[in-house]
Amino acid sequence: MGKRTRESFENETLPPTTKQQEEVASLDPSLPTLPWMRKPLIVDSFPAVQVHQLGCLDPRLISALQDIGIESLFPVQVAVWQQVVGLGGGERDICVCSPTGSGKTLAYALPIVQMLSTRVVRRLRALVVLPTRDLAVQVKAVFDTIASAVGLSVGLAIGQTQIANEAAELVELPRKCVHHFSTSEVEMLDFPSSRIDILVATPGRLMDHITSTEGFTLEHLRYMVIDESDRLLRQAYQDWLPHSLERIFTKGQSKQSLLKGLGRGFGMANHYRAMKMVVSATLTRDPAKISQLKLCFPLLISANVEEKRYQLPKQLQSYKMMLEDQKTIVFTASVTSTHRLFLLLQCCGTRLKAVEYSSLQHQHDRSKALAAFREGDAKVLIASDAITRGMDVEGVMNVINYDVPVYAKTYVHRVGRTARAGKPGSSYTLLRREEVRHFKEMLQKVENSKCKRFKLPQQTLDELYPCYIEGLNKLKEVTVTETIKV
Numbered sequence: 267m268g269k270r271t272r273e274s275f276e277n278e279t280l281p282p283t284t285k286q287q288e289e290v291a292s293l294d295p296s297l298p299t300l301p302w303m304r305k306p307l308i309v310d311s312f313p314a315v316q317v318h319q320l321g322c323l324d325p326r327l328i329s330a331l332q333d334i335g336i337e338s339l340f341p342v343q344v345a346v347w348q349q350v351v352g353l354g355g356g357e358r359d360i361c362v363c364s365p366t367g368s369g370k371t372l373a374y375a376l377p378i379v380q381m382l383s384t385r386v387v388r389r390l391r392a393l394v395v396l397p398t399r400d401l402a403v404q405v406k407a408v409f410d411t412i413a414s415a416v417g418l419s420v421g422l423a424i425g426q427t428q429i430a431n432e433a434a435e436l437v438e439l440p441r442k443c444v445h446h447f448s449t450s451e452v453e454m455l456d457f458p459s460s461r462i463d464i465l466v467a468t469p470g471r472l473m474d475h476i477t478s479t480e481g482f483t484l485e486h487l488r489y490m491v492i493d494e495s496d497r498l499l500r501q502a503y504q505d506w507l508p509h510s511l512e513r514i515f516t517k518g519q520s521k522q523s524l525l526k527g528l529g530r531g532f533g534m535a536n537h538y539r540a541m542k543m544v545v546s547a548t549l550t551r552d553p554a555k556i557s558q559l560k561l562c563f564p565l566l567i568s569a570n571v572e573e574k575r576y577q578l579p580k581q582l583q584s585y586k587m588m589l590e591d592q593k594t595i596v597f598t599a600s601v602t603s604t605h606r607l608f609l610l611l612q613c614c615g616t617r618l619k620a621v622e623y624s625s626l627q628h629q630h631d632r633s634k635a636l637a638a639f640r641e642g643d644a645k646v647l648i649a650s651d652a653i654t655r656g657m658d659v660e661g662v663m664n665v666i667n668y669d670v671p672v673y674a675k676t677y678v679h680r681v682g683r684t685a686r687a688g689k690p691g692s693s694y695t696l697l698r699r700e701e702v703r704h705f706k707e708m709l710q711k712v713e714n715s716k717c718k719r720f721k722l723p724q725q726t727l728d729e730l731y732p733c734y735i736e737g738l739n740k741l742k743e744v745t746v747t748e749t750i751k752v
């Protein structure tokens with residue numbers, strides 16, 4: 267097995283045992299549910315609101331939103347806005363559980379940018395943590411589109427460049443300069459200052475900066491967002507969560523900060539606490555996991571009205587494809603299967619340009635594949651579960667599960683790559699006969715999960731069969747060559 271790098275750690279699929287334990291723990295009805303989770307604020311009770319009708323929204327942000335084609339806010343965005351910007355905003359921590367593609371990124375980005383838009387001194391006041399680099403890049407892009415409109419600066423800490431270069435982008439260290447009227451050196455700044463207002467980070471690099479970047483501090487944080495939280499809560503890398511929480515000063519500011527008026531608030535008006543926002547389409551209900559977040563008067567904002575654990579987008583059309591009693595190759599969700607399917611498609615000589623995306627690849631190749639898919643140069647992306655969560659690619663019309671996922675949570679994240687932002691989309695799941703029962707049971711945990719049977723006409727299958735056989739034969743040769751190279 268290769269060396270376990272941080273990169274592979276942050277992108278890898280968890281071993282089944284850990285996943286299994288979590289699923290069992292979170293579904294066991296005998297386990298207690300936290301009382302505040304039983305009374306959520308229901309997202310659908312909030313109507314969509316036109317951006318210009320939203321109280322307090324800075325006109326510069328209205329223009330920035332309109333420039334990217336956003337005229338109204340989705341219900342989850344209105345619900346979060348009220349908790350952050352509305353009366354008493356920021357007094358409670360919030361957990362947001364809303365379906366894939368419902369607009370959770372803007373739900374936290376917009377109120378944070380609005381609240382920081384009146385800041386006087388630049389300090390690191392918002393931190394967003396995400397499990398993978400590609401997700402962090404995507405979320406930073408969302409912040410960038412609105413933050414620059416109000417003069418806020420957004421940084422990225424994902425370990426794509428050397429730590430020293432990244433640190434220089436985040437913190438400005440005291441500089442010495444020659445005094446104009448004498449030869450003596452005087453210090454221009456007597457303390458390091460932040461170059462950014464908002465930081466989007468992966469846990470590994472965040473820890474690197476916490477432990478080794480001079481002047482990097484979370485002392486002034488007003489907002490901490492933990493996105494894709496259920497996955498992040500399984501990433502214990504260097505105990506990033508307790509270490510980060512410890513560094514967010516919660517009982518008041520240091521005397522020095524107060525004197526300089528550089529507290530969490532603006533000027534001398536200090537807020538004594540950073541607000542936490544915990545976000546996921548499949549938020550964990552496991553009290554042990556939630557307790558790690560040290561939430562303060564938490565409020566659950568949830569799209570789930572019924573007792574189901576998860577919810578799919580209402581516009582999603584799901585189909586199941588059953589492979590009758592034929593000899594069939596079934597691909598699993600593993601990274602090796604991803605690669606094999608990718609090779610097979612090439613060997614079948616299909617004209618569709620396909621790319622693969624898995625944690626077996628180097629970050630550079632993975633990002634290149636994603637870029638090709640985003641830009642439409644590649645029409646098919648074959649992926650392991652490295653991409654199931656959060657990735658937002660415009661125009662994805664179909665999701666195909668070549669293998670049925672083992673967990674409802676995985677199914678929700680996978681099919682959620684389509685039917686986003688109120689647009690239509692379809693998902694197809696290939697099933698062997700013996701998998702049908704498991705699939706049905708899995709769907710019972712999910713709202714809007716009706717799944718019709720989809721049958722390919724026999725004639726289509728007959729036409730494709732020779733090409734498939736030829737592809738399989740070629741694949742044998744290709745895999746032998748690859749093995750020799752390795």
Ligand SMILES: Nc1ncnc2c1ncn2[C@@H]1O[C@H](COP(=O)(O)OP(=O)(O)OP(=O)(O)O)[C@@H](O)[C@H]1O
Nearest residue numbers: 338339340366367368369370371372547656658687
């Ligand atoms: N108010 C809006 N109007 C139109 N489009 C929007 C709006 N808000 C967000 N979107 C678009 O909706 C898409 C999905 O948003 P986003 O990625 O935030 O979803 P998500 O809820 O975080 O999904 P996931 O759980 O899969 O991460 C994006 O393409 C985004 O640009």
